[in-house]
Amino acid sequence: MRAGLAFLIIAYCLSQFFRAFLAVLSPALAEDIGTTTADLARASGLWFAAFALMQLPVGWALDTIGPRRTSFALFTLGAVGGCVVFAIASAPWMITLAMAMIGIGCAPILMSSYFIFARTFSLAVFGTLAGVTVGISSLGNLLSAAPLAALVEAIGWRETLWATAAFTAIIAMGIGLCVRDPAKPQDEAHGSFTELLRIRALWPILIGMFICYAPMAGIRGLWISPYITDRFGASLEQIGTATLVMGLAMVVGNFVYGPIDRLVPSRKWAIFAGNLTVAGLCLFLFLAPPASVGASVMVFAAIGLFGASYPAVMAHGRSFLPPHLTGRGVALLNLFGMGGAGVMQFASGPTHGVLSGLMGPQAAYGVLFALFAAAILAGLAFYAFSKEA
Secondary structure, eight states, X not given: OHHHHHHHHHHHHHHHHHHHTHHHHHHHHHHHHOOOHHHHHHHHHHHHHHHHHTHHHHHHHHHHTOHHHHHHHHIIIIIIHHHHHHHTOOSHHHHHHHHHHHHHXXXXXXXXXXXXXXXXXXXXXHHHHHHHHHHHHXXXXXXXXXXXXXXXXXXXXXXXXXXXHHHHHHHHHHHHHHOOOOOOOTTOOOOOHHHHHTOTTHHHHHHHHHHHSHHHHHIIIIIHHHHHHHHHOOOHHHHXXXXXXXXXXXXXXXXXXXXXXHHSSOHHHHHHHHHHHHHHHHHHHHHSXXXXXXXXXXXXXXXXXXXXXXXXXXXXXXTTOOGGGHHHHHHHHHHHHHHHHHHHHHHHHHHHHHHHHHHOHHHHHHHHHHHHHHHHHHHHHHHTTSOOO
16 A cells, blocks of 8 residues: 555656646747747646546546556556657647646546545544645656756757656556555445535535635746746746745645644634735735746745645545545545636636737736636635535
8 A cells, every 4th residue: 555655646746747847848849849828828728627527537436446447547548648749749739639638647646545545544634644645746846847947958858758758657557556445345325426516515615626726836837937037038947946946835835734724723714814825925916026036936935835725625625525425525626626727727828818918918917916816815705604624
């Protein structure tokens, strides 16, 4: 079980890498195959959309056939195959296809870990385990920053993708060989997603999931790079450093949010306060944009720190799930989390394009971040009515 969880955590590290690496690859892709910011926003959004839509079949598969076969099959076909398509890409549409494939491949990985945690460990430690898993896996965010920039500069982006494909294939084999499905009670009841949706206590938490991850994922995965490039003329090295700093802040945030219910009296209001802070920081980027690269990176790092509430919201929702719907339940929560990120990525590219035509690219970033803040505040208005436990 330990070896299997180790391979799943490494695979989720790759998932974090894939969702964020376009920010660093964007200059090379633009120069080589002519991708635009809108192309990359679409590709990134489709990664999240594919990831989110796969949560329904993944939830069914976890409850029915178990995490080993589910994660091995999808990770091999989707993630490895998508890396190969990315490496041979000669047009922007191939990048979009590759990102969709990789999103499908990464869809079962974290949920397989959470399924094993929920079946094997007590509810009291689920939040801590969820936070530690995401925190460790956030190393993928760090690898997709300065280390990736250095590697691309040294050997080229295509060679980097071929090496990534090979490593991804090794991890997929490890999942197939080492993951063990937890025991399933013989007399366990059967259920459906419809049964989950009848649990009204989940409704405001699902809306909280929809908005808690999207702004941080969108900024770290895409917008931090063009923002500091268009405003300050940042180099590839500066882009790598900026994304690394934000990634480190996200790692710290995941480790803090994981056991948050043990640190403060209310998990719910800690989540609320953290996301409210992110909304305030996004508004700050609109109302008083920083005057230097360094100051901008500090604001983005704060967004990464306070916005890393995903494992805490997941644990909040997990506390309302009946045992026989564990797989479907965590998958449904993840669908809303990744779906929110996908919707925001899809919408942000065209929105920025229209705003750039009206007021110029630099002013458009501020309005875009203000819209991020508005989305967070709207979601928190619903999340405020959630039950504590």
